[in-house]
Amino acid sequence: xxxxxxxxxxxxxxxxxxxxxxxxxxxxxxxxxxxxxxxxxxxxxxxxxxxxxxxxxxxxxxxxxxxxxxxxxxxxxxxxxxxxxxxxxxxxxxxxxxxxxxxxxxxxxxxxxxxxxxxxxxxxxxxxxxxxxxxxxxxxxxxxxxxxxxxxxxxxxxxxxxxxxxxxxxxxxxxxxxxxxxxxxxxxxxxxxxxxxxxxxxxxxxxxxxxxxxxxxxxxxxxxxxxxxxxxxxxxxxx
Amino acid sequence: xxxxxxxxxxxxxxxxxxxxxxxxxxxxxxxxxxxxxxxxxxxxxxxxxxxxxxxxxxxxxxxxxxxxxxxxxxxxxxxxxxxxxxxxxxxxxxxxxxxxxxxxxxxxxxxxxxxxxxxxxxxxxxxxxxxxxxxxxxxxxxxxxxxxxxxxxxxxxxxxxxxxxxxxxxxxxxxxxxxxxxxxxxxxxxxxxxxxxxxxxxxxxxxxxxxxxxxxxxxxxxxxxxxxxxxxxxxxxxxxxxxxxxxxxxxxxxxxxxxxxxxxxxxxxxxxxxxxxxxxxxxxxxxxxxxxxxxxxxxxxxxxxxxxxxxxxxxxxxxxxxxxxxxxxxxxxxxxxxxxxxxxxxxxxxxxxxxxxxxxxxxxxxxxxxxxxxxxxxxxxxxxxxxxxxxxxxxxxxxxxxxxxxxxxxxxxxxxxxxxxxxxxxxxxxxxxxxxxxxxxxxxxxxxxxxxxxxxxxxxxxxxxxxxxxxxxxxxxxxxxxxxxxxxxxxxxxxxxxxxxxxxxxxxxxxxxxxxxxxxxxxxxxxxxxxxxxxxxxxxxxxxxxxxxxxxxxxxxxxxxxxxxxxxxxxxxxxxxxxxxxxxxxxxxxxxxxxxxxxxxxxxxxxxxx
Numbered sequence: 137x138x139x140x141x142x143x144x145x146x147x148x149x150x151x152x153x154x155x156x157x158x159x160x161x162x163x164x165x166x167x168x169x170x171x172x173x174x175x176x177x178x179x180x181x182x183x184x185x186x187x188x189x190x191x192x193x194x195x196x197x198x199x200x201x202x203x204x205x206x207x208x209x210x211x212x213x214x215x216x217x218x219x220x221x222x223x224x225x226x227x228x229x230x231x232x233x234x235x236x237x238x239x240x241x242x243x244x245x246x247x248x249x250x251x252x253x254x255x256x257x258x259x260x261x262x263x264x265x266x267x268x269x270x271x272x273x274x275x276x277x278x279x280x281x282x283x284x285x286x287x288x289x290x291x292x293x294x295x296x297x298x299x300x301x302x303x304x305x306x307x308x309x310x311x312x313x314x315x316x317x318x319x320x321x322x323x324x325x326x327x328x329x330x331x332x333x334x335x336x337x338x339x340x341x342x343x344x345x346x347x348x349x350x351x352x353x354x355x356x357x358x359x360x361x362x363x364x365x366x367x368x369x370x371x372x373x374x375x
Numbered sequence: 376x377x378x379x380x381x382x383x384x385x386x387x388x389x390x391x392x393x394x395x396x397x398x399x400x401x402x403x404x405x406x407x408x409x410x411x412x413x414x415x416x417x418x419x420x421x422x423x424x425x426x427x428x429x430x431x432x433x434x435x436x437x438x439x440x441x442x443x444x445x446x447x448x449x450x451x452x453x454x455x456x457x458x459x460x461x462x463x464x465x466x467x468x469x470x471x472x473x474x475x476x477x478x479x480x481x482x483x484x485x486x487x488x489x490x491x492x493x494x495x496x497x498x499x500x501x502x503x504x505x506x507x508x509x510x511x512x513x514x515x516x517x518x519x520x521x522x523x524x525x526x527x528x529x530x531x532x533x534x535x536x537x538x539x540x541x542x543x544x545x546x547x548x549x550x551x552x553x554x555x556x557x558x559x560x561x562x563x564x565x566x567x568x569x570x571x572x573x574x575x576x577x578x579x580x581x582x583x584x585x586x587x588x589x590x591x592x593x594x595x596x597x598x599x600x601x602x603x604x605x606x607x608x609x610x611x612x613x614x615x616x617x618x619x620x621x622x623x624x625x626x627x628x629x630x631x632x633x634x635x636x637x638x639x640x641x642x643x644x645x646x647x648x649x650x651x652x653x654x655x656x657x658x659x660x661x662x663x664x665x666x667x668x669x670x671x672x673x674x675x676x677x678x679x680x681x682x683x684x685x686x687x688x689x690x691x692x693x694x695x696x697x698x699x700x701x702x703x704x705x706x707x708x709x710x711x712x713x714x715x716x717x718x719x720x721x722x723x724x725x726x727x728x729x730x731x732x733x734x735x736x737x738x739x740x741x742x743x744x745x746x747x748x749x750x751x752x753x754x755x756x757x758x759x760x761x762x763x764x765x766x767x768x769x770x771x772x773x774x775x776x777x778x779x780x781x782x783x784x785x786x787x788x789x790x791x792x793x794x795x796x797x798x799x800x801x802x803x804x805x806x807x808x809x810x811x812x813x814x815x816x817x818x819x820x821x822x823x824x825x826x827x828x829x830x831x832x833x834x835x836x837x838x839x840x841x842x843x844x845x846x847x848x849x850x851x852x853x854x855x856x857x858x859x860x861x862x863x864x865x866x867x868x869x870x871x872x873x874x875x876x877x878x879x880x881x882x883x884x885x886x887x888x889x890x891x892x893x894x895x896x897x898x899x900x901x902x903x904x905x906x907x908x909x910x911x912x913x914x915x916x917x918x919x920x921x922x923x924x925x926x927x928x929x930x931x932x933x934x935x936x937x938x939x940x941x942x943x944x945x946x947x948x949x950x951x952x953x954x955x956x957x958x959x960x961x962x963x964x965x966x967x968x969x970x971x972x973x974x975x976x977x978x979x980x981x982x983x984x985x
Contacts, residue, residue, distance in 0.1 A: 178734070182879055198734050200736075217918050220910065221879050221918060224879050227887075228882075298431045298434070300433075301431065301437045302437060305712075306871060306873070306882060307871065307876065314431045314433035
């Protein structure tokens with residue numbers, strides 16, 4: 137008999153060592169997330185997967201599941217916190233959904249809809265950020281980077297290349313590329329790298345394939361993210 | 376300006392590598408040396424360190440961009456940073472900054488992350504977070520060295536010295552004098568002398584007996600969180616690992632705290648003895664003292680204490696002649712990052728990386744430095760534990776409350792006649808501290824630093840204790856002549872500057888909060904903005920990744936509750952007020968249209984209530 141905890145009233149089985157997120161995903165229960173990807177060690181930076189455990193808010197991707205715990209992942213209070221966090225991400229960068237080729241297959245956008253976010257609410261920072269189109273196969277639009285570090289982790293832990301890193305601190309934190317010029321085209325990055333296929337937003341995109349699927353027929357246009365899950369699992373359909 | 380004969384960047388890095396080793400974990404220490412020598416970290420140093428230490432050039436640059444005292448571009452040969460804590464401001468630092476800037480022929484004012492650099496490269500002027508000299512401010516750092524007790528005359532003289540290019544070694548010695556200002560001595564400060572008695576007791580009676588005394592004493596961590604010291608040591612001792620480490624957290628970054636500065640000056644022997652006792656208890660062979668960059672002037676003194684203790688057989692191999700009792704301490708410098716006071720960020724920094732908080736669990740006691748079991752304690756905790764082992768647990772229990780045994784050392788600054796160091800038994804009420812230090816007409820006390828609590832006079836009966844007012848020791852006093860919004864503005868800017876940027880609520884929320892505070896201060900706020908501040912503050916408090924984000928909005932939330940008038944008297948309107956000028960925004964359009972008639976202007980909004 138495996139151990140269980142309660143997630144929004146539902147019994148979720150788990151094994152020792154699993155996080156709330158691991159157990160929920162395994163049981164087919166969706167907890168919204170952006171920086172989490174089960175292929176990599178939990179990170180806990182975006183805070184979108186925040187849940188309430190006994191009156192304390194914790195990130196589901198890093199908090200260990202324990203016997204009998206009661207987890208609230210769907211109350212209005214929790215959804216409101218997530219919405220505010222998403223609104224912060226939207227005003228921090230320059231996320232112009234109608235003009236973004238990832239629109240409809242973007243996890244940031246889909247999670248925002250899931251939490252009921254309809255407007256960015258806070259004052260935009262409108263940072264000036266570059267677009268790096270120096271690589272023959274892949275383009276990086278830093279305006280859409282949410283600092284989830286998935287590309288950093290994929291390049292370091294999977295590709296063994298350490299192409300990406302986060303530099304600066306506070307609101308000045310930004311993604312940087314390891315090459316003499318700082319450009320992707322001068323780095324060892326390749327389109328076949330894992331790092332090219334983990335971005336939850338439209339920050340890292342393959343060149344030459346934009347708009348193959350018309351807007352309106354894209355992944356999250358058809359069904360919400362709580363049903364279809366992460367964009368990485370559907371990569372071939374959404375490009 | 377530097378004694379080193381090596382002039383090329385490559386040569387300097389090679390010398391640093393030869394002297395201090397090629398452990399990638401020494402990256403930050405190499406970078407600090409390069410910064411000191413060249414006033415920035417040149418590309419050639421990035422390339423050389425990257426090649427030698429097996430870190431990417433991007434990781435090197437990321438470290439440079441993270442630490443406030445490292446720079447990608449040259450600063451002045453005299454790099455001047457004014458401490459910008461609210462206590463410095465209350466002592467007139469803004470006026471002195473303007474004076475110096477004028478005297479040096481610079482224009483504008485420095486801001487967080489924006490230094491003024493003179494074209495000839497002679498001098499630059501910037502800001503630093505609290506440099507720990509609040510009892511003798513305003514203060515500044517020049518090439519990392521602390522200058523205290525600034526006034527117009529001293530600033531004038533500094534300008535002359537810079538203009539004449541006089542090297543720091545020939546500046547007047549009194550500029551660099553740092554007083555201890557110990558005003559009240561208790562259990563710990565009563566006697567700085569030690570002859571290794573705690574270590575002898577450890578060696579004579581064994582590690583179990585020493586740990587039992589620490590347990591009996593009820594000693595809790597003096598860094599503010601109050602974790603039971605004996606428990607921490609026991610967890611670390613029992614955790615599986617190949618090596619164990621002792622780390623002294625001397626990254627005293629909380630604005631308004633300066634007691635560790637004094638402890639490291641006059642009580643360094645006892646602090647190091649406490650670390651050594653801890654090493655004996657947990658079985659560590661290596662320890663680190665992580666010294667905040669602002670206190671680098673203490674480095675020669677601390678090195679000499681370490682050296683003397685080695686010579687006396689109190690540190691190094693075969694301590695007190697006992698086989699197998701080997702323990703030594705390295706001093707690592709910080710480089711301007713408040714977050715590194717958090718123990719897991721401190722460990723990241725010890726390992727040469729950006730000081731980003733680790734996921735917890737695992738806690739450092741099981742997986743700390745080099746992923747090995749590590750005890751991280753505050754300077755004051757090590758000092759207390761040395762005495763506890765020497766004099767027994769009941770000695771500490773003789774003072775304080777049931778839950779808070781012993782005494783607490785406070786750093787008192789702000790509006791009072793006698794700022795300085797005060798040691799009190801736990802359980803002492805706030806009003807007692809205020810009367811002892813000669814504070815009058817006190818409007819508010821900010822306890823435990825910018826991250827702590829803002830107390831109104833109705834709370835001055837509350838006591839210093841873990842069960843009521845836990846504190847790392849910062850105690851800043853504001854009399855009724857002060858506008859508390861100045862404090863809020865200072866702290867909001869501080870937290871936006873010091874957020875490590877890892878998690879969304881602290882990184883973005885902190886910047887949003889700072890901007891809203893500035894909006895209200897500019898007289899453009901409304902009731903709506905105040906409720907937005909509460910909303911953002913609540914999200915930061917609940918959803919941030921670490922303690923920095925959890926506590927960063929405290930000052931805003933506390934003052935909104937207890938001192939609402941500091942905000943309300945500035946509200947332009949009850950309802951929403953835009954932060955931009957609608958009419959001015961149309962000026963470009965008016966220019967294009969070639970019109971300036973009344974129909975092209977937006978006039979005062981109707982329905983204004985304020």
